[in-house]
Each structure stands twice: as C-alpha cells, then as structure tokens.
Amino acid sequence: MQSKYEVVIGLEVHVQLNTASKIFCGCSTAFGSSPNSQTCPVCLGLPGALPVLNEQVAESAIKVGLATHCSIAPRSIFARKNYFYPDLPKGYQISQFELPICEHGHLEIETEAGTKSVGITRIHMEEDAGKLVHGDTPGTSQYSFVDLNRACTPLLEVVSEPDMRSADEAVAYLKKLHQIVVYLGVCDGNMEQGSFRCDANVSLRPWGQKEFGTRAELKNINSFRFVKQAIEYEIDRQADVLDDGGRVVQETRLFDSETGITRSMRGKEEAHDYRYFPDPDLVPLVVSNDWVERVRKELPELPEVKLERFMKEFGLPRYDAEVLTAERALAEYFDACVAAAGIENSKACSNWIMGEVTRALNDSNLGIEQSPVSADMLAGMLKRINDNTISGKIAKKVFEGMWQTGKDADTIISEQGLKQVTDTGAIEQIVDEVLAANPEQVADFKAGKDKLMGFFVGQIMKASKGKANPGLVNELLKKKLG
C-alpha cells in the first residue's frame, strides 16, 4: 500500500428500510416478487398520483439519527431531484436536500491506533428507484426491462464526513453502521439483496496539504470484502496517476468484483444539474420533542453499550463480548442464558455459545433465532454441569441430544443414562481395578513418565463408560499414585 499520499475517504450508505410498505404509498416492500406486481399509481408515477409519507420511515430515521448521536431537525423538507432514467418513474426522485432530518452525528470505530470517531454529516430519507433488467432470452437482448417493484422503497442515505484514512477504517465504519441499523431493527442488513449499499468517495493529497484532492466516487460495492478491495485498488490507481504527474478526474467509477478493478462509467456526465427544489406535493415534516423522546426511550440497547455491559457486568473478556454482541439476537440469547443459569455461569454460557451453539448453527445453516436449543435449555444443561450431574465432556452428548430432539437436558440425561458417577466408592473401585490391571504403567509413572496420567484417566473413563466424574478420578489417582 502506498504511503506517499494521505488517503481521504468519505462514505455514502443507502440503507433500505424494512418497513412493510413503501415510503410514499401502501405497496409492499417484499423482495423477490414477480415484476411490477407490487405497484400502484403513486409508485408508478401515473398522471395525477400524489405521494403521502409513511410515518414509520420518519421514525426509523429518528432511530438511526439518535443511535449515531445526530441532532434531529424539528422541521425537514422533501425535495425533488430531477433526472431522466427508465427506472425513475416520475422523472424525479423524492429525497431531501437543504433540510435533512438528521445532521452532525458520529460513530466510533476501532483502529490499530485505538478508538476513532468518524463524523456523520447527515442522514436523509428518500425513495429508491426501480430495477432495470437486461434481456437475456432469445430476441430480447437489445431490450431493457423495467421492474418497478423496488420503486419508492424507503431508503436512508447516511453520509459520512471524509474522516477515514484507509480502506480498513472504511470497512470498520461500514461494519459498525451495519451493526447499528440491524440492531435497531430498521434494516435486514442483507447486502446481497441490496439492503445496505455503499458508495465510497476516495481522494489523495500530499501529506500536510489542507485542501482535499480530487475525488472519485466508487459505486456498485455490495460486500465489505469488495469495499476493501475497491478502495485499495483505487488508492493505488490514483497514486499512479499522481506519480506520473497527471490529475485525477472527478468521476464515478464502477467496481468490477471479477477483476478487482474500478472502471470509469462510460457515458455518464459529470456534475448532473438535478435542479433540486422543495417538493410542492409534500408538507414539511415536523418532528416534535415528544416524538424524539419517545423514540429515544424505546431504543434497544446499542452494541457498544452492550459490549461494555457484558465486560463489566459479566466479567467477560473483550473478545467474548465482541463476538456475542456482533448480532443483537445472539446477544439477547446470551442475556437470556445468563439470566436462567445464573451470573456465575457467564463465562460458561459464553464458551458454549461461541463454541458448540455456533458450530451447530453453522452446520445446520441456521440463525440464532432458529436454534432448536433455546437459551433456557442451554442454561438448564449448564446447571447440570455445575451440580456435577454430568461432566463437561458428557455435556457435549447432552447438547447433541437437545439439538436433535428438542428435549431438555434433564430428559436427555435420564433417557440416555448419562448421569455422572460421583460415588467416590464406586470410582475408587474402578481406579483400583485399572491400576491393578496395568502394573507396568504404574511403575513407569512412578519412575517419572507423567504423561501416563492421561492413559490411566482414559482407562478409567472407558471402564466407567465415560460416566465417572473426571475431577474425582484425578483426585483419586493422585492420591493412589502419589
């Protein structure tokens, strides 16, 4: 990575809101329906149709604004952004221009040098355009088809300050923002389906220069991995241009994920004049203090707060807390598990969730919400480990049983006879038998071959069909072997 120039990155993210209906009409926003089946005169832009704001959209905007420490405008205006394209039915997009609903926020990211605050310039509401599909059946290759199901879907555009200085910082910011909007429940975060779209503005400047260099806008990036690739490629490309004494052109470039390069968009003119003006079909949106406070009260616990709490309240190491709070549903599963199992089992809960539960979910391709083992069930099992009914090793079998059958730990333990043997007398008997049956190994152990402890334990476990309490086994062995 070049280091001759300082890299300046600003990001624009379009967050597709998961409201049931579109931003200016009552049509469904469901993904994947047959073309033009979710349309009406309003989102088709038919003559005479008029927009009416979906209040849920404003509420979602306020939520995201509060979660990113923005000020919420008491009065904001919708504006028309005018341009012609077949996926834009009215020939203008209803957006916000001069008075957006949220401004002047920030979010924190972790960098190698520590925590960094990235500014958020503004957040505004707007409608999405439809989709163009290029003909791919015989006789249709010279046509483009217009599907307007997506037209008028609500979007929040989140614009960052140009505060990022590397592709990694950009990715960290995007991941953080992604986490927040999914946590808030306003977006499903599905980047492949276009629910979270990133455009990156990248420019370079000589170290120490105050003015920004000319920037290029990178579009069509739908994964974090591609964001990093695209930005790094672009940084190198611009550095080469500058090194050769050239000038970077202000343009839009498309990222090609196949080749990993950015390409100038042919035929797209620079600096469109969108002729923004306030939309006369909509009235200014008034957001009262009461509304803001109500939303604030109803905000779920946000990831960074949860992270701190998991570390403080449950004494979890940062790594654990980060993994568990990555997804709100997972964090809630953990909270529920601890609530049922007791705070002293926090680390055990964490270990099991990060371990067996995650493994099983991945193998079955399920999300935590679909886990057949509920937080309560897991807690029940942890209690049985604690009270020595089963050993940690047997617990794996119990977990497997719960996962497969949905029955709780106690039922599995009794059905499969997995109860640990803790009767000291019974175990002592087995220990004596094993030691008696293996005199050579005993002698070797006493002569210094410590590794044989494992062999004895193994033999005892085998003899007890795994049910001997390992702690007791170890204790007795130590006593008898000296």
Place this chain on the structure above:
Amino acid sequence: MDLTGYTLHELRQLLLRRETSSVEVTRAFLDRIAATDEGLNLFITVSEQEALQAAELADLRLSQADAAASPVLTGIPLALKDIFVTAGVRTTCASKILENFIPPYDGTAVSKVKEAGAVLLGKLNMDEFAMGSSNENSAFGPARNPWNRDYVTGGSSGGSAACVAARQAVASLGTDTGGSIRQPASHCGVVGLKPTYGRVSRYGVIAYASSLDQVGPLTRDVEDCALLLGVVAGHDPADSTSIHRDVPDYCATLRDGVAGMRLGLPREYFIDGLDPEVKQTVEKAIAVYKDLGAEIVEVSLPHTQYAVACYYLIATAEASSNLARYDGVRFGLRRDEGQGLIEMYRQSRAAGFGDEVKRRIMLGTYALSSGYYDAYYLKAQKVRTLIRQDFLEAFGKVDAILTPVAPTPAFRIDEKTADPLQMYLSDIFTIPVNLAGTCAMSIPCGVSTAGLPIGLQLIGSPFGEETILRAAYSFEQATDWHRQQAKL
C-alpha cells in the same frame, strides 16, 4: 320540456318528484352534445355507454321510498375537464402524449361526484396540460365560444365553461392554476369558482403546477356552484396538501344578503389597458352592490405588478418537473426507432407535446437550473409571500374583494396566438389569487356590445368561500345575467 335548460337544483327537484328520469335527462344532454358539438368542439371523449348505465342505476335509486335521502347529485349529468383521471375512460389532458391513455383509477374528485350519484357524460376540451388562456393549445383543436363561434372560450378549462354555457351538461368540474376556471367562466357567461388551495383534493388531477392547481365547479348559477363545491371539498388522505378542515354547508348562508359587507376595490386592478366595456360593466356591478347595502372600500395590493412574472416562474418550474414522467416508458406516446434511450425520450416528447407545453417546460427548467435557481425560482417564492401578505392585510379591512376577471372579453380565435406573452397578460387579474392560495369566483355581470359575456371576480379570504358565495348570490338575485343564454 327542454331538459337541458334546468339548473342542478331545479333538476334535482324534478327528479325527486319523478317528473323526469335520469335516463331521460341524460339522453337529452347526449342528444344536445351530438347536435351541437361539431361546431363547438368541447368534448374530447363522450362516454355514452357509461353515462346511460349510471343513469339507469340512478333511476333505480330515485325510485326507492327514501329517494329524498339519496345523494344530492343522483342522476345529474355532469362533464369533467379532461385533466381528471377517470378509470376506464380515456384521459388525454388535451395532449397527443396521452392520446390513448386509459387510466386504471379514479381521482378523488371523480370518486366523490360518482358517489354523490352523478352521471358522467364525458371529458372536456382544455388547453394542453392546463397551459393556456384560450383553449387554443389543445391537440384536439380549439374550443369555440357558444356565444360566438369565432371567439375563444378562454382557458384552460375552456371546454368546461363552454359546455355549461351551451347546455351540454348541467355543470362541470374544471381546474384553476392561474385563472383557468374563472377566466373561461367569465368569457362564457357562467359561474366558476376556485376554492382555497387545499380545500379540494388534487389526487387524480393531472398536475400542472402543484402549489397552484385547484379543482372547482363551473355552473349555471351560484346555488349550483355551492352544491357542487360541497360535494368535492374535504380532506383527502391521498393528498398531503389537502387541509383538515370541516366542509360547511355552502348553501346554508347563501341568502343572508350583503348589507354591511365590506367590499374592497384594489386600485392596482382598475388600470389603463382595461377594456372600456369591461370597466363600465364592472362599475355597474359595483353600483349594484352599493344598492344592496354593501360598503365599498378602496384597498391596495401593492405587489400586484409582480404577479404574472412570479407565476410564470413558479408554475413553469413545477410543471417542468411534473411533466418529466411523460417519457414514453410506462404509458402514453412512445416513439422508439431503436436509436437508444435518449433518442426515445426526445422523439416521444417532441412528438407528444405541443408548442406551449414545450415553451413552459424549457422556461421552468431554466428557472430551476444551477446558477439561476436563486435569482428566479427562489426569488419568485419570496415575492409570492409578499403577494399573499397583501391579500391577508386587505382582508383585515374588507370581507371580499371585487375586480374584473379579464382585461377584455373573449377575443377572436387566433388573435393572440402569435405572441405568447400577450396571452399571458390576460391572466393578470386572476393569477394573484392562486399565488396567494386563497379563493375566488367569477359571476356573469354583463354582455359586451359584440355579444360576449363579461364576468365579475369576487375574491375571498382563505376558506372564505361562504362569504363570496353569499355576495355572488345576492348579486345574481338582484340581476338576471345568469339567465342570459348563448344562442346556438
């Protein structure tokens, strides 16, 4: 009896008394349209089948025991400016670009008149996309004034005003953006009212200038006007700019008289350039009000001189954006010779739009463009505020304002088409009302020596429709201009 000669309220009584049926009345109007429209060109689409079906249903309703409780328009034949979106009935906006457009939905005003039982006879000629003051800008040919076919009807709701004057419908609905109901009403000798902005829903009205457009009735007399306004007024959740405000019974106070009512005469409206016959006629009308006991007060609306320029920046700006959807992609005229997207847009819009529409789109695009927005669009909006303030201040002193409607009576067809700016000036007295967002109406108050009607404008304060209707009613009852009819 000539069933086409009755007012709405008279016809209602006839129907309730079963002296005639809706089917009979509807047939009478359809026959009259067939007999007279070739020489007048007022209808773009006559929906005969739909009308007769609706008339039959209305007759069923009227034959029930509780017929008197039926909605007030049951069985009454109306016609609509072709700017109202009507489900299943062609809606062209008098443009080639919508020549074959059949909407899949009814606008709100249309639904309301249908729910009130009206029979819809068809869609009326107008200036294309409501842009014009003479109904000469129609892709379907000019509308002709029933008082003299060589003369214009006025515009843009030319067909709507003329069809009432020609007795081709009992009443009609039009729209008014800069005078488009009032001015043709004046030129055709009928009553026309533009309600306060937000009083009537714009959902389903093809948009010209969103912050100025309003729906209003054109009728034979003031009582009909009050009735029809009451049917279409009211908040509509589908129109974010429609107002939450109760709809009063507009007929209840019609007969309260004007004794003591303060009527303002704005000095800026009584100027040189006003046709002497218009001036005389309006002055006579003012004298009638004095006799009826009203107090005449001089007022001033100092920013009047900026109104036309202000209008032609704001209206064209909004129109340039509203008409962007006519691109040949989803509906309407498409010219596509396989030369790519931009060419398709160009060819479709070049072929589909008339000259005046193109002119205004270009003007509006310019007014919004980067580098000019502040000087033109933004500045015009500021001036608009001053114009509105002029009115609000004047209404602190008077209850209504009287002015001429147009500087001249109707002119000859083709007389002003050479100079668009000349045409624009014919809206000089009506435009300020739209900019201010308040209400106004035109009532017949005379006929010129050439035999063409002259109207009087009554301007009311915001939501002051009851006051101007009352003042109009008093005048009407004291004179008989409303009974004068065009001889066809």
